[in-house]
Amino acid sequence: MRAEGGIRIGAIFDLTGGLNIYGIQQNNALKLAVDTINAKGGVLGKPIEVVGYDAQSELSKYTQYANTAVLRDRVSALFAGLTSSSREAIRPIVRKANIPYFYGSLYEGGACDKQTFVTGPSASQQLSVLIDWAVKKYGKRIYIMAPDYNFGTISAHWVREYAKNAGxxxxxxxxxxxxxxDYAPTVQKIQSARPDFVVALPVGANQTGFLEQFAAAGLKDRIGVVSTNYGSGNQQxxxxxxxGKGLVADQxxxxxxDNPVNAEFVKLWTxxxxxxxxxxxxxxDIWNAVxxxxxxxxxxxxxQTAPVIAALESGLSFEAPNGTVKLEPKSHHLRQNIYIVEGDDRHGFKVVETFKDVAPAYENEKCDLVANPTLAQHFAPESK
Incomplete structure (x- = not known):
């Protein structure tokens, strides 16, 4: 039941199905954030109430439950989605309903919408630093292994662009x-191309098998492997x-x-x-969004939506577990730190370099939602 005077938000995550390794943690983070805020008096002196839905790793459920959240449950804000397809299914619904929508996941970039706020890094934020770093460490010959959909193909565009910038x-x-x-054909192509490093963007359990087959072929000793999404689902x-040892990721x-805010967050979480x-x-990403x-x-x-979006566009910042994050008013994306880590032989990581306050440069270039609040588009870098 809804407590008298509470402020209701919606949460749609993949609690079951193949994406639940992400969705369960996203949902846990939302609940922990709400509990923490409510313990300090809530918002405007009122408790936050959560109406949750399980998308079951099915795209159609996102459309169904987003409509339910805005039409039946009358939520004041929505936190939802992992995949880009889920985000794109939700955006038209929240735009029509005119409520703030928060998408918390790394992604290929380019989503611009007055009602949408992205708290994960875009591909250009991650790859701008990763490619330059990897070229300096490994060399100038790059091979791309990626899934055949927008995350992989658009990320590959950024790899090519930043490779060119790095010579x-x-x-x-x-x-x-x-x-x-079976990644034997891909491994053979890599052997023939003789790259200095591979940009590997494996998605899901099947594609994680590429990393095992790459290592089994004995290529790791002479070819580096870097990724923007390895570790995002605890593949390590x-x-x-x-x-896993020696694989490089950045997120x-x-x-x-290592910072005091993260230490306290990990303590609360555990x-x-x-x-x-x-x-x-x-x-x-979801903790920060809430x-x-x-x-x-x-x-x-x-x-209410209009004053809340105006406040979000005022340049809000937050001392987050990943360092200070700041919401960019024009693009509705975050400036945030990007960490490069290296895998160890104990299923873990060590931080090897930190890039402070990385701007969502592409989104800032393409999106000015303050000057053009009716803009609703998913830009792809080919249109630059």
Whole structure:
């Protein structure tokens, strides 16, 4: 039942199905954030109430439950989605309903919408630093292995662009269906291309098999492997130490990030959920989203959409587990730290370099939602 005077938010995550390794942690982060805020008096002196839905790793459920959330449950804000397809299914619904929508996941970038706020890093934020770093460490010949849909293909565009900026070249690329399990042909292509490093963007359990087969072929000793999404679903826990040691990833958060805010966050998390599974970046993206929304409501003095979006566009910042994050008013994306980590032989990571306050440069270039509030588009870098 709804408590009298509470402020209701919606949460749609993949609690079951193949994406639940992400969705459970996203949902846990939302609940922990709400509990923490409510323990301090809630927002505007009122408790936050959560109406939750399980999308079951099915795209159609996102459409169904987003409509339910806005039409039946009358939520004041929505926190939902992992995949880009889920985000794109939700955006038209929340735009029509005119409520703030928070998407907390790393992604290929380019989503611009007055009602949509992105708290994960875009591909250009991650790859701008990763490619330059990898070229300096490994060399100038790059091979791309990626899934054959927008995350993989758009990320590959950014690899090519940043390779050119670094004086490097892409010597081969392979875009593969998520159902592929035999990577021998890809491994052979990599051997023939003789790259200095591979940009590997494996999605799902099948594609994680690429990392095992790459290591089994004996290529790791002479070819580096870097990724923007390795570890985002705790892949480092399931790959063998032989495959995981030395793999390089970069994201906005890893549990090994060392700062007092993260130490307190990890303490809260483990007290509630235990320490068996490392905290993933998408969990922190949702934690940050809830706190930014709550800060905006308190600043606005009401939970209505227009004042809340105006408050969000005022340049809100938050001391987050991954460092200070700041919401960019024009693009509705976050400036945030990007961490480069290296896998060890104990299913974990160590931070090897931190890039402070990385701007969502592409989104800031393409999106000015303050000057053009009717803009609703998913830009792809080919249109630059």
């Amino acid at each position: 490097a070249e892409v010597v081969g690329e392979d875009f593969l269906a998520l159902t592929v399990t 826990v399931v790959v063998s130490p032989a495959a 906005g958060y890893f549990q090994v990030v 007290a509630k959920y235990g320490s068996d599974t490392p905290i993933i970046s998408e969990a922190v 706190h930014l929304w709550a800060a905006a409501v308190n600043k606005a003095g009401v939970a």
